[in-house]
């Protein structure tokens with residue numbers, strides 16, 4: 396058994412079924428997006444590109460639809476875009492030259508430890524089949540991956556430990572905040588310390604602003620140019 400998950404494309408049942416029910420059920424070409432946490436790179440959600448322009452040999456990403464979705468997934472689930480899937484006519488198993496040029500363009504500004512770009516063949520075209528591929532560390536080298544469909548609650552060890560760690564971090568932070576708040580109360584009692592409170596409020600504002608900027612930066616948007624995959 397392989398221990399290294401780097402060459403695996405791990406996807407939950409729900410996300411996998413979503414692919415089958417949309418991409419797999421239509422003739423090529425169709426496309427959609429793969430979402431999950433960058434902590435474990437498990438694909439947990441499939442979003443179909445329902446209104447994309449498609450033909451028998453092209454699929455054009457509907458960026459007006461997906462870019463707000465990317466933001467929404469980040470804000471509601473903490474999910475990042477982990478990949479893009481689309482179907483090819485039967486027998487075409489790997490990304491085409493235009494696919495590759497789009498992906499390598501994308502990877503120049505989307506920094507991902509892993510970015511999945513599976514190709515699907517569909518049921519109406521002669522049988523559903525998924526060919527997983529992955530880019531590592533945003534390098535333009537395409538590697539075949541091994542498909543692993545897991546239960547919706549599946550966690551890899553690393554991700555089981557993380558939440559506890561995060562929790563204790565949060566607890567510590569909350570404790571610190573409480574301490575700070577108490578300190579602030581004391582300060583406000585004394586008029587002499589009013590300026591300190593103002594200063595810390597200002598710092599808080601600046602910190603919030605920086606945090607917002609940071610989040611804004613890490614939410615990627617796909618190029619608006621209608622690329623054909």
Ligand SMILES: [Zn+2]
Nearest residue numbers: 490491494624
């Ligand atoms: Zn393609």
